[in-house]
């Protein structure tokens with residue numbers, strides 16, 4: 001599958017036969033990150049800051065901020081010593097079998113109040129990670145103006161409030 005004018009094929013592979021879902025990883029691919037960030041920005045509303053969750057959303061989020069609003073925030077999955085006054089929400093993503101936590105530190109969230117926030121991720125599947133990020137952003141007064149990803153699968157691909165480039169193909173056995 002090619003996407004957003006990238007020369008190379010996106011590697012799509014089965015990640016869970018029972019759930020019938022496919023996986024792709026853009027982490028480590030500069031061309032896909034640059035081109036998908038550009039194509040996605042063209043579909044997104046005006047915003048002040050882009051927010052994502054660690055890990056695989058980070059390059060996309062950074063690249064969208066680099067090409068656009070210049071500001072991005074990453075919700076972390078663990079607390080580091082330098083993170084002051086961290087706040088967390090819980091999330092269970094489709095790719096993991098345990099509950100994860102997403103943290104924002106004071107240096108991140110104090111700038112969110114009143115800002116137009118675009119939430120981005122590489123893939124949205126169940127929407128649990130997205131909902132957790134929304135929760136964090138809203139707690140600190142951010143105004144969510146868009147929800148964007150490169151690939152959406154399942155219910156996420158049917159949601160009218162999610163902006164995406166392609167539906168993620170289901171893995172067929």
Ligand SMILES: O=P(O)(O)OC[C@H]1O[C@H](OP(=O)(O)OP(=O)(O)O)[C@H](O)[C@@H]1O
Pocket residue numbers: 053054055056057092093094095096121122123124125126127128129130
């Ligand atoms: O809509 P959902 O069911 O929540 O799935 C989407 C999330 O799952 C993946 O991350 P993952 O939790 O695998 O973590 P990683 O990026 O750290 O690998 C993906 O990057 C999204 O963040």
Ligand SMILES: Nc1ncnc2[nH]cnc12
Pocket residue numbers: 015021022023024025056094095123124125153168
């Ligand atoms: N199908 C998928 N759902 C959620 N996150 C993913 N990351 C890679 N593939 C994914």
